[in-house]
Amino acid sequence: MSNLTEAIREQARKILADKKIDLVIGYAEGDNPMRTQLVFIDKVEDIDKLVWPSFGLINLANYLLRYKNTPHKIGIVAKGCDSRSIVALLKENQIDRDRLYIIGVNCPGMLSRQVAREKVGEIITAEDKGDGNWKLTTVEGTKEISCFDLMPSNCVACRHHAPVISDVIVGDPVTEPEGDGYDDIREFEQKSPAERHECLKQEMANCIRCYACRQACPTCNCDECFVDVTQPKWVDKGVEPTDVAIWQLIRTYHQAGRCVDCGACEEACPAGVKLLWLTRKMNLVVRERFGFEAGVDPEALPPLATYKKEDPQEFIL
Amino acid sequence: MIKINDLRTLFEHLKRESQIVGLKKDGSRYFYQVIDLYDDWESSVLLGNFSPKEVFFPQDEVLFYFKAQKTILPKDEVKPNVLWGVRPCDIAGIGELERMFNQEGEEGYKDPYFIQRFDKTLIVGLACTEPWPSCFCTSVEGSPYKSEGADIFIYPTEDGYLIETPSKKGEAAIEGLDVEEVGDVSQLEVDRRRAESKIKKYEFGSVTGGIADKLKQMIDSSFWDSIHSACIGCGTCAFVCPSCHCFDVSDASRGARGLRSRQWDSCLYEGYTLETSGHNPRPSGSQRWRQRLNHKFNYFVEVFGMYQCLGCGRCGRACPVNINIAEIAAKAISWE
Numbered sequence: 001m002s003n004l005t006e007a008i009r010e011q012a013r014k015i016l017a018d019k020k021i022d023l024v025i026g027y028a029e030g031d032n033p034m035r036t037q038l039v040f041i042d043k044v045e046d047i048d049k050l051v052w053p054s055f056g057l058i059n060l061a062n063y064l065l066r067y068k069n070t071p072h073k074i075g076i077v078a079k080g081c082d083s084r085s086i087v088a089l090l091k092e093n094q095i096d097r098d099r100l101y102i103i104g105v106n107c108p109g110m111l112s113r114q115v116a117r118e119k120v121g122e123i124i125t126a127e128d129k130g131d132g133n134w135k136l137t138t139v140e141g142t143k144e145i146s147c148f149d150l151m152p153s154n155c156v157a158c159r160h161h162a163p164v165i166s167d168v169i170v171g172d173p174v175t176e177p178e179g180d181g182y183d184d185i186r187e188f189e190q191k192s193p194a195e196r197h198e199c200l201k202q203e204m205a206n207c208i209r210c211y212a213c214r215q216a217c218p219t220c221n222c223d224e225c226f227v228d229v230t231q232p233k234w235v236d237k238g239v240e241p242t243d244v245a246i247w248q249l250i251r252t253y254h255q256a257g258r259c260v261d262c263g264a265c266e267e268a269c270p271a272g273v274k275l276l277w278l279t280r281k282m283n284l285v286v287r288e289r290f291g292f293e294a295g296v297d298p299e300a301l302p303p304l305a306t307y308k309k310e311d312p313q314e315f316i317l
Numbered sequence: 318m319i320k321i322n323d324l325r326t327l328f329e330h331l332k333r334e335s336q337i338v339g340l341k342k343d344g345s346r347y348f349y350q351v352i353d354l355y356d357d358w359e360s361s362v363l364l365g366n367f368s369p370k371e372v373f374f375p376q377d378e379v380l381f382y383f384k385a386q387k388t389i390l391p392k393d394e395v396k397p398n399v400l401w402g403v404r405p406c407d408i409a410g411i412g413e414l415e416r417m418f419n420q421e422g423e424e425g426y427k428d429p430y431f432i433q434r435f436d437k438t439l440i441v442g443l444a445c446t447e448p449w450p451s452c453f454c455t456s457v458e459g460s461p462y463k464s465e466g467a468d469i470f471i472y473p474t475e476d477g478y479l480i481e482t483p484s485k486k487g488e489a490a491i492e493g494l495d496v497e498e499v500g501d502v503s504q505l506e507v508d509r510r511r512a513e514s515k516i517k518k519y520e521f522g523s524v525t526g527g528i529a530d531k532l533k534q535m536i537d538s539s540f541w542d543s544i545h546s547a548c549i550g551c552g553t554c555a556f557v558c559p560s561c562h563c564f565d566v567s568d569a570s571r572g573a574r575g576l577r578s579r580q581w582d583s584c585l586y587e588g589y590t591l592e593t594s595g596h597n598p599r600p601s602g603s604q605r606w607r608q609r610l611n612h613k614f615n616y617f618v619e620v621f622g623m624y625q626c627l628g629c630g631r632c633g634r635a636c637p638v639n640i641n642i643a644e645i646a647a648k649a650i651s652w653e
Binding site: 030032033035036037038039040058062093114118121122125139140184191202206208209210211212214215216228233236237238239240264267268270271280289290 | 343344346347359361362367377394449546549550551552553556569578580583586632635636637638639640644
C-alpha cells in the first residue's frame with residue numbers, strides 16, 4: 001500500500017468519523033488492467049476501499065455537480081487538476097465551498113491506458129513491477145515499460161501538481177518542471193496548415209459521437225448540450241465528418257478559459273481520439289492572449305466572463 | 318469436420334466471391350474493416366475495440382430521402398460480405414440482433430435494412446484458445462468453442478485448423494476447397510474445457526429462473542441507488558456492445574432533399590427517454606442503470622428466452638470508470 005493511499009484513508013476516516021461530511025468521493029482498485037474505479041463512501045468501515053491509483057485520470061470534480069441541489073456535505077480527493085476544476089466550478093456558482101472538504105493530493109502525475117495502447121497495443125494484463133516499470137501483456141507480446149513513458153501529455157505538461165484549493169494536503173510536494181509545458185503544441189503549430197488539417201481530420205474520423213468526453217468533463221456541464229437540442233437543430237446527429245468536427249470544435253470553444261487540462265476527456269474516449277490537441281491549443285491561446293489559466297487563481301474572473309479594455313482584439317478589425 | 322493446415326487457403330477461397338471484413342489495426346485500435354490481404358488480418362487479437370454489429374447495423378444509416386411528396390429509398394449498395402474470424406460471443410450478439418430485427422411470425426418486426434445486410438453475409442467464426450481476463454461468456458450460456466450461429470467455424474489445433482460448417486450456406490461456401498476429412502475430433506472437447514477453465518465464472522443461475530427472477534423482485538429496490546454513482550452516462554458501453562441495438566431517428570437536409578436516418582442510442586443517456594413535453598420518465602442515473610441491467614438480464618430473457626449480454630467484457634474494458642456489468646449482476650443476485 002502506498003503512502004498516499006494510507007494518508008488519504010487517514011484523512012477520509014477522520015472527517016467521516018467526525019461527521020464533518022456525509023460522504024467521500026475517491027478512487028478504488030479497478031478490475032481491468034490499467035483501470036480505476038470510483039467509490040462514494042458514507043460508512044467508516046468502507047474507508048479501506050480508497051486507494052491512490054496509478055491510472056486515476058478521471059476528474060472527480062465532475063461528480064460534485066450531482067450534489068448541486070442536495071444538502072450533502074462532501075469530502076473529495078483532489079489532484080492538482082481536480083482542485084482547479086473545483087475552483088472553476090466555484091467561480092461558476094455550481095457548488096458551495098462550505099459544503100466541501102477537499103483532501104488535496106500533491107499529485108506526481110497519472111499514467112494513461114490510452115498512451116499504453118498507443119505504445120504497445122491492446123493491453124490484456126498489466127503488472128506494476130514496483131521499480132517504476134510496468135510489465136504489460138499485449139496482443140503483440142509482453143513488454144516492460146517505464147512509468148514515465150506511460151504519462152499522458154497533460155501530466156507531462158502539468159505545472160500545477162499541488163492542489164490550488166484544499167482543506168488538507170497529503171503527499172510530498174512535487175517540483176514543478178521548467179517551461180510552460182506547451183512545447184508539444186508549439187511543435188504541432190509548426191506544421192503546415194494542410195498537415196494540421198490532415199492530422200485533425202484523421203482524429204475526427206475516429207470519433208463515434210458517444211459523448212464520453214463531454215460526460216467525463218466537469219466544466220462540460222450545460223443543462224442541455226447544443227448537440228442534444230433538436231429545436232433548432234444546430235448540428236446533425238450522425239458521424240458525417242463535418243458534423244463530428246463541428247461537435248468537437250464547439251465543445252473545445254466552450255471550454256475556453258475553463259479547461260484545466262486534466263485529460264479526463266481523452267482517457268474516457270473509447271476511440272482513442274487525441275482530444276488534448278484541441279483543448280491544449282485552446283489553453284495556449286487563452287494563456288498567450290489573456291494571460292489566464294483556468295482554475296489557478298480563485299479570485300480571477302475567466303476571460304469569457306469579463307472584459308478589459310486592453311484585451312487584444314486585432315482579429316475584429 | 319475437415320482439416321486445413323493454413324487459414325490462408327480458406328481466406329483466398331472465400332475472397333473469390335465477396336469482400337472480407339475482419340479485424341484490422343487502425344491507429345491504436347482494432348476495428349472490423351474490409352481486409353484485402355490475409356496478412357492485414359490481426360489474427361492474434363481476441364476482440365476488437367468495437368463489435369462487428371456495425372456490419373449489419375451501421376452507427377449512422379440513411380433510411381430514406383424525401384423531396385416534396387416523394388420518398389426515395391437509398392440505392393442498394395450492400396455487397397456480399399464474409400465476416401471473418403468472429404468470436405463466439407460476437408456471433409451470439411449477431412444472433413440477438415437477428416432476433417430483434419428479423420422477428421418471427423406475421424406480427425414480428427422485420428427491419429429491411431438489417432435483413433438485406435444479414436442475408437448477404439457469411440459468418441466465419443473462430444474459437445478462442447486464449448480468453449482474456451475480462452471475458453465471462455461461460456456465465457451467460459456462452460462458450461469459447463461455441464459454433465452455433467456461424468456459417469463456418471474454425472477451431473485452431475496444434476497442427477492446423479479444424480473446420481466445421483454449421484449451416485448450409487457455409488457448406489456451399491467451402492465447396493471446391495482442397496481439404497481432408499477428419500473423423501476423430503475428441504481433442505476439441507479437451508481444448509474447449511481448457512479454454513473454459515480460464516474464464517471467470519459468475520453464478521447467474523439458469524437463464525429463466527436465476528437472475529431474471531431475482532431482478533423481477535427488485536424493481537423498487539434500494540440496490541439501484543447503490544450501483545450507478547460512478548456512471549457518467551457516456552453510453553460508451555452501448556456503443557461497443559455486440560448486442561445493444563437501440564437507435565434514435567433524426568431528419569436532416571442535404572441540399573434540396575431531406576433525409577431520415579437512424580443513429581445508435583444508449584439507455585444511459587439522459588435524453589434517451591425524454592419526451593417532447595419535457596417530461597422524462599427516467600430522470601435519474603439509477604433508473605437508467607436499472608433499465609440497462611434489466612434489459613440485458615431480464616426483459617430480453619422474458620421475450621426471447623436468452624440473455625442479452627454475451628459476456629465479451631468490452632463494456633467493462635471501455636468504461637471510463639471501469640464499471641463491470643457482470644459484477645453488478647452478481648451483486649444483484651446476492652442483494653438481500
